[in-house]
Amino acid sequence: xxxxxxxxxxxxxxxxxxxxxxxxxxxxxxxxxxxxxxxxxxxxxxxxxxxxxxxxxxxxxxxxxxxxxxxxxxxxxxxxxxxxxxxxxxxxxxxxxxxxxxxxxxxxxxxxxxxxxxxxxxxxxxxxxxxxxxxxxxxxxxxxxxxxxxxxxxxxxxxxxxxxxxxxxxxxxxxxxxxxxxxxxxxxxxxxxxxxxxxxxxxxxxxxxxxxxxxxxxxxxxxxxxxxxxxxxxxxxxxxxxxxxxxxxxxxxxxxxxxxxxxxxxxxxxxxxxxxxxxxxxxxxxxxxxxxxxx
Ligand SMILES: C[S@@+](CC[C@H](N)C(=O)[O-])C[C@H]1O[C@@H](n2cnc3c(N)ncnc32)[C@H](O)[C@@H]1O
Numbered sequence: 001x002x003x004x005x006x007x008x009x010x011x012x013x014x015x016x017x018x019x020x021x022x023x024x025x026x027x028x029x030x031x032x033x034x035x036x037x038x039x040x041x042x043x044x045x046x047x048x049x050x051x052x053x054x055x056x057x058x059x060x061x062x063x064x065x066x067x068x069x070x071x072x073x074x075x076x077x078x079x080x081x082x083x084x085x086x087x088x089x090x091x092x093x094x095x096x097x098x099x100x101x102x103x104x105x106x107x108x109x110x111x112x113x114x115x116x117x118x119x120x121x122x123x124x125x126x127x128x129x130x131x132x133x134x135x136x137x138x139x140x141x142x143x144x145x146x147x148x149x150x151x152x153x154x155x156x157x158x159x160x161x162x163x164x165x166x167x168x169x170x171x172x173x174x175x176x177x178x179x180x181x182x183x184x185x186x187x188x189x190x191x192x193x194x195x196x197x198x199x200x201x202x203x204x205x206x207x208x209x210x211x212x213x214x215x216x217x218x219x220x221x222x223x224x225x226x227x228x229x230x231x232x233x234x235x236x237x238x239x240x241x242x243x244x245x246x247x248x249x250x251x252x253x254x255x256x257x258x259x260x261x262x263x264x265x266x267x268x269x270x271x272x273x274x275x276x277x278x279x280x281x282x283x284x285x286x287x288x289x290x291x292x293x294x295x
Contacts, residue, residue, distance in 0.1 A: 001053060004029060005043040009053040012045065013132050016058055017125035019073045022080050046085045051094040054081070059100050067137045067202055070122035071108035078104060121195075123202070138199045155235035158264035162233075180207055184227050186214035216246035224253050232261040238276045239268055248279040255283060 001009075008029050015025055029042040043050060058064055059074075068074065078101040085093050110116030119142035128134040183205075185196045196211035214223060232254060237247055255261060267273045 001049050002043070005047065005050055005053070007130075008043050008045065009050060009057055010130060010132055012054060013058050013064075014127050014130075016069060016073075016077055017064065017127060017132065017135065019069045019122070019124050022076050025077075025080070027084070044088075045081060046088050046091050048091050048094065051081075051085070051091070051097055055094060055096040055100070059096075064125075067123040067125060069124070070120070070142075071104060072111055072116070072119070073122070075101070075104040075108035076111075137202045139195060139202065154264040154266045158233065158235050158262060161264070162262065182207055182228065183209040184229075185209070185211040186227070187211070188213065188215035188217070214250070216243070216250040219250055219253070221253070224250075224257075227254070229254055229257070229259045232259055232263075234261065234263040236264065236266060238263075238265045238273055241269070241272045241275065244272065244276045244279060248276065248283075251280060252283045 011026060011029065027045050045051070045054070069077075078097060082093055082097065082101060085091060112118055121139050121141050123137055124140050125135045125137040128136065185193075185200070187193050187196065190213075193211050193213060200209050200211060212223075212227075214227075232251075238244065251261070265273060265276075
C-alpha cells in the first residue's frame, strides 16, 4: 500500500480508537495533507486495499482488540463505512468487513435513542503519535455526569496546549509515557480513584504511577510531602463555587514548595472563575501567572 493510503488508514484508526463521533469523523486526507500530496486526490476509504487494511490494522489487531472501542461504536463505524462503499458503488464490500459487521448486528447493544440500554463505560485509546504506536488507554464513562464530575473535556485543551508548547514541559511532565520520573493521580472521590487505578493497569507505563486520595477539604502536610510534586497538572477543577476555598488552600500548600502548575478551566460561571483567580493571585505573583484563553 502506498504511503498516503497507509496514512489514511492510521487516521481512521486513531479516530476509531478514541471513538470519535461518526458525524465528526474525518474520512479522507484532503484537509490535512493538501501541501504534501501536491493537490493529488486523497486515497479513498472505499478502496479494497484500504478496506482490508482497516480490517487488519483495527479489527484483527490483537493490541486494539485487547481494549476495543465499544461494540455499539464499532457497529456505527462499520455501518457508515459500508453505506459509503455502497453509495459510491465502485468497489465490492470486503467479505471480512461484512462478516465483522454481521456479527456486530447480533452482539452490539442498540443505542439508547434507538431503545437500547444506557451506555456502559468503555475503552477509549488516545494515540500520542501519528503512527498509533504510543497509545494511552482509559476506561471512560459515556455519560456526561458521573460520580459528581461533569465530563467537560478541558483536559484535552490542556493536553493540546502542552503538546503544542513542548518547551514548557522541561521534559519532566509530559506524563509517564513521555518520560516523567513518577506520576501521581489524585482525587477526593473514591469511585474516581478506583477508575484511575484501573486505567493505570490498562497501560504499560514506564515509571511508577499511582492514584492517591487527596481531599482538598481534609489533607495533611504528610500527604502533600508524599506527592514529591515538581509539576502539577490540573483540569476542570473550578466548576463549583463551594470548592474554590478548599482548592486554593490545597494549591497554596503545594505551590509554596516551588512547584510549577498548569491548569485548564472551562469558564462555566465567570464569577466562580474570577473568585478562584482572585484568591489564587494572593499566593502567586502575577508575573508568574500566564493566562491563555482558548476560543
Ligand atoms: C469536573 S471533574 C474534572 C475531572 C478531570 N480532571 C477532567 O478534566 O476530566 C472535577 C474533579 O474534582 C474532584 N473533586 C471535587 N471536589 C474535590 C475535593 N474536595 N477534593 C478532591 N477532589 C475533588 C472530583 O471528584 C472530580 O473528579
